[in-house]
Amino acid sequence: MGIDTLLIAIIPVILKGIAAAVEMYNQGKIDTAQLKAQVAASLDDGKKVAESLLADFGQEHIDAFVQKLRSHAALP
């Protein structure tokens, strides 16, 4: 499943999560702080999907690729 497909599936879930939190707030079941926390949690669920695709641009990856370059250069 591609990321677009995943997000098309997940965006309504995020928006439903937010709407559900607002509904609970309006019914007095949660307070303002809980409302904000639930909205943030709904978005974090979506981010986990997209973040898994974010390339690692850290030093560890750079070092690994430079090592790969050196191995290639050493090939006859």
Place this chain on the structure above:
Amino acid sequence: MKSRILGALLIFTVGCGASQINQARQGVVAGIHVFSTAAQALQAARGAEEQSLLKRVDDRSMTVDQAEVEYKAWMAKGQKAVDALETLWDSIKAGASVIAAVDAKLAGDLPGALANITEALAHVAAALADLGVKI
């Protein structure tokens, strides 16, 4: 053809007659789409850059040292794009919080939230353009 980022920016600037709260909802969804598309494009671009450098080292048109310097410079730009994407997500989160607050009839600065998402989108666009990545 319009890029996805331009499309998202249009949602903010035109609004198509939607109410401000609906415009904000559309903006958050557009921002999520841009985030995911840009993340995917960035990963693909890094892979292409690595393949290109390996090929140039293989065919001896570039030394390993030259490739290393070029790769590190590319990755530094890539890190800026990742940072811009992180900022975009933070602004999307903040925007969604404001929407929830307004829905709950609490005070919320919708124009401010939209402005932050718009600015974050512009930073992502600039960082990707610097890498020659189009989405």
